[in-house]
Amino acid sequence: MSAVDRWGDNPFFVLDLPVTATRAEVERAGQKWLGMLEVGMSRAAIYTTPLGVRARTPELVRAAMAELRDPERRIGHELWHLEHEPPSTLDAEDDADAEGPEPEPAALRILGWSRP
Amino acid sequence: MSALGIEGLVAQLVAFTAALAFAWLLGVANREESRPGFFGLAQWLVLGLVGLLSGAMLLRGELLGAPVLAMTGVLAWPWAFARGWLIPRGHWRAAWWLVRSSSWTWHDDNKGGALVAAAWAALRAGGPSRALAFVEARCERSDCGAAHLLATGLVDDAAARRWIGSLCEFEGVAAPRMARRLAVQWCAAEAATRGAWSEVARFAGDPDADATVAMLAVVARRMLGAAPCPDDAELERAWKHTPDRADWRPLVERARAHRPAEPTATPAVPREAEPDVHRAALLLHARLLAHARPTAAEVAATARAWDRALADARFTDGVRRRAAAVGARTDALAILRARVEADLVEVVRTTGVALGEDPDRVHDTLGRVRxxxxxxxxxxxxxxxxxxxxxxxxxxxxxxxxxxxxxxxxxxxxxxxxxxxxxxxxxxxxxxxxxxxxxxxxxxxxxxxxxxxxxxxxxxxxxxxxxxxxxxxxxxxxxxxxxxx
CATH class of the missing domain: 1.20.930 (Transcription Elongation Factor S-II; Chain A)
Structure with a gap:
């Protein structure tokens, strides 16, 4: 699993809960999301993380609930919880960096190095 | 000896001398470090004689001299004919046959040259399966020379850059000059299609760079603003020497209009001072993971932010208290540190950041990542x-x-x-x-x-x-x- 996936699958993001959530709140949130996913509510299909929007599935919700039931794992996830920064603020500067001189897509064609 | 016999001998000597002189002049122009062997000289001698004879036939009004002279011309310049006529029209098999006789341009690797011609013509023909199978089968033979790398690259889209790029790095006289010249041209054009202008600029001083590559390198330096940044006059000069220059005009115009951005310092830390050291580290970490092309300075800034957080008594005490509150008995801070380091190693490996060495060998997060x-x-x-x-x-x-x-x-x-x-x-x-x-x-x-x-x-x-x-x-x-x- 990549670093992005590890962080993106953080149970607190999946269940949309603060780190102070009690065990009962975790169970209630999990059941709520499972119910919403079962009836196909579009709002339940995605969740927000500091690295962007990700797809929420019933398997992910169940895994998140299981992770937060284990105190050893829960404390690890708490340390990676970050109140959502809008992804645009994280990405805006990156996009600016990515802008460079435009390519010349016809270069190979002009020299006859591409299929006609 | 009869007068006719002396005249014939003189004519043969003249033809031989003319063929040698012409071959020598071409050799000087070609600047090749090696010369074709006996086969090449014999080929030129025979073709010179046949050319003179066919010319004489034409002068006497015999029309048979015209096709013989034309065929002599084709066989004398097989590569030029293949490149100008057969390859653009996709006649891969004819190109292969003809370039087999190209002992001057392709030297002792004329098999490789023929394969390059076949592969290039096959590419122009849209990649017919028979042609691709023909080229691939020959590229697997054990007697391949350097030019085969170019042929392999032309029929292997997925790995073309690796094959042809490796030919650009050939040193010495191992590769025929034409093979390397074509490889340099392909690599420069391919880099231009990706907008990798810094790669294009590296071909500026290459001894095998032709006029097109030289023009692309000037454009690249202008696009990048690399010193000395070419002015409009230099762009125009480079463009005027380029074959098919009308096709390159839009690119040159774009380069003329391009004004390189002034270099600006990238902030290595969040702009606003973040009082919460843990949150500051998480923000930088998120930014690093979201960044497609992070720099070594950004990796170092993130590592330092984690060092600050993990050394902050308020944060570490808070983590220990919280661990006790939820009933966790493991060392949460050690797990956090291990995951931070694993993430940073992954970022460096996947994005190709050059982390470099630390002469002081400090045992901090960055040192452990290194x-x-x-x-x-x-x-x-x-x-x-x-x-x-x-x-x-x-x-x-x-x-x-x-x-x-x-x-x-x-x-x-x-x-x-x-x-x-x-x-x-x-x-x-x-x-x-x-x-x-x-x-x-x-x-x-x-x-x-x-x-x-x-x-x-x-x-x-x-x-x-x-x-x-x-x-x-x-x-x-x-x-x-x-x-x-």
């Missing part, structure tokens, strides 16, 4: 090198282009590892790759008689041995390279 990266890269290098060495010792031969692919893979892993961590890995990594590549080169040279590829391997090993300061390897590979001169 060490982990260093060890992982050496382990991987050893795995690849051992695989190659074991196969070579067991004499399990692969087709030559597969052998070259394995060599490039190991060389690429070594180069990438050195770029990631710096010169310290150069010495250790060289000690790992040298036995494997040397064994492969010796096997190719001694037993399989493929000296072109083996010589390039020894040249690379010699260069890296000099950088790594391995005197024994330098002496060995100098002898190996000298064998190929």
């Amino acid at each position: 060490s982990a990266l260093h060890q992982a890269l050496l382990d991987e290098l050893e795995l690849v090198a051992d695989g190659l060495l074991t196969r070579v010792r067991a004499r399990r031969a692969l087709p030559l282009h597969e052998e070259w692919r394995e060599y490039l893979a190991l060389r690429g892993a070594f180069t990438s590892a050195v770029e990631h961590t710096g010169p310290n890995l150069q010495r250790l990594g060289y000690a790992i790759v040298n036995p494997a590549i040397c064994a492969l080169g010796v096997w190719l040279w001694n037993d399989r008689k493929n000296r072109v590829h083996a010589n390039q391997m020894f040249r690379w090993l010699l260069r890296e041995a000099e950088i790594a300061g391995d005197a024994e390897a330098v002496a060995l590979h100098r002898r190996n390279v000298d064998c190929g001169r």
Whole structure:
């Protein structure tokens, strides 16, 4: 699993809960999301993380609930919880960096190095 | 001796002298370091005689002289005819046959030249399966020269850059000049299609760069604002020397209108001071993971932010209290530190950030990331090198282009590892790759008689041995390279 996936699958993001959530709140949130996913509510299909929007599935919700039931794992996830920064603020500067001189897509064609 | 016999002898001597003089002039123009052998000179002598005879026939009004003269012209300049007529029209088999006779342009690798012509024509024909199978089958033969790399690249879209790029790095007289010239042109054009102008600019001083590549390099320097930044007059001069210059006009106009951005310092830390050290570290970490092309400074800033957080008594005490509150008995801070380091190693490896070395060898997060990266890269290098060495010792031969692919893979892993961590890995990594590549080169040279590829391997090993300061390897590979001169 990549670093992005590890962080993106953080149970607190999946269940949309603060780190102070009690065990009962975790169970209630999990059941709520499972119910919403079962009836196909579009709002339940995605969740927000500091690295962007990700797809929420019933398997992910169940895994998140299981992770937060284990105190050893829960404390690890708490340390990676970050109140959502809008992804645009994280990405805006990156996009600016990515802008460079435009390519010349016809270069190979002009020299006859591409299929006609 | 009759008068006719003397006249005939004189005519033959004149034709012979004219053919030699013409060949010499072409050789000077071609600036090739080697010359075609007996076959090439005999070819020119015969063609010169046939040309004179057909000219004489035409002068006497015999029309048969015209097709003979035309055929002589085609056979005298097979590559020019193939490139100008057969390749653009996709006549791959005719191009292959004709370029087999190109002893001047392609020298002793005219088989490779013919294959380049066939592959290029096949590309222009839209890649008919028969043509591709024909080229691929010939590229697998054991007698391949350097030009085969270009042919392989033209029919292998996925790995074209690797094959043809490796030909650009050929040193000495192992590759016919035309093969390298075409490879340089392809690589420069391909980099321009990706907008990789810094790669294009590197071809500026290449001895095999033609007028088009020189123009692309000038455009690249203008696009990048690289000093000395070419002015409009230099752009125009480069453009005027380019063949098919009308097609390049839009690019030159774009370069003229381009104003390179002034370099600005990238903030390495969040703009606003973040009082919460843990949150500051998480923000930088998120930014790093979201960044497609992070810099070493950003990795270092993130590592420092985690160092600050993990050294902050308020944060660490809070974590311990919280762990006790939820009933966790493990060391949450140790797990956090391990995951931070694993993430940073992953970022460096996947994005190719050159982390470099730390002369002070500080045992902080960045130092531990460097060490982990260093060890992982050496382990991987050893795995690849051992695989190659074991196969070579067991004499399990692969087709030559597969052998070259394995060599490039190991060389690429070594180069990438050195770029990631710096010169310290150069010495250790060289000690790992040298036995494997040397064994492969010796096997190719001694037993399989493929000296072109083996010589390039020894040249690379010699260069890296000099950088790594391995005197024994330098002496060995100098002898190996000298064998190929």
